[in-house]
Amino acid sequence: MTVLVLNGPNLGRLGVREPDVYGTATYADLVARCEQVAGERGVDVEVRQTDSEAEMIGWLHGAADDGSDVVINAAAWTHTSVAIRDAASQVTGTLVEVHLSNVHAREAFRHTSYLSDVATAVVVGMGIEGYAAAIRFVARA
Ligand code: DQA
Numbered sequence: 001m002t003v004l005v006l007n008g009p010n011l012g013r014l015g016v017r018e019p020d021v022y023g024t025a026t027y028a029d030l031v032a033r034c035e036q037v038a039g040e041r042g043v044d045v046e047v048r049q050t051d052s053e054a055e056m057i058g059w060l061h062g063a064a065d066d067g068s069d070v071v072i073n074a075a076a077w078t079h080t081s082v083a084i085r086d087a088a089s090q091v092t093g094t095l096v097e098v099h100l101s102n103v104h105a106r107e108a109f110r111h112t113s114y115l116s117d118v119a120t121a122v123v124v125g126m127g128i129e130g131y132a133a134a135i136r137f138v139a140r141a
Helices: 027-041 053-066 075-079 082-088 129-138
Strands: 002-007 044-049 070-073 095-099 121-124
Touching: 002 027, 002 053, 002 129, 027 044, 027 129, 053 070, 053 082, 070 129, 095 129, 121 129
Parallel strands: 002 044, 002 070, 070 095, 095 121
Antiparallel strands: none
């Protein structure tokens, strides 16, 4: 099985982007960590990032059509996009929402997620280890 790890806007800039909030790990580090954990668990993983909402919606449609499990950090779209929510709602596999930072300890607008109630599980505040935890959960059993 291939677990899709889908990342939204600005996450390609990890490492240089607000390191006090998001840490010093780069996007390449995030991809490597996901691949490492997937390898340990015997699953394939495909890690993607886009700053295009249309592209993310297309990926979610593909996951819905394929029955894929998805780990998603929708970044700012989490708090703004009904379109991303509607696409995520179509995923029938396990859907895990991940945020690097603890969004609940930040600005009030980050406390609302359009995804959490359609997600199977939510992981926040664990940095890139949150992705590792999400992949282990998806790969369970
Ligand atoms: C984020 C949190 C969001 O509020 C923010 O817009 C991001 C990253 C996180 O991983 O902590 O871009 O999803």
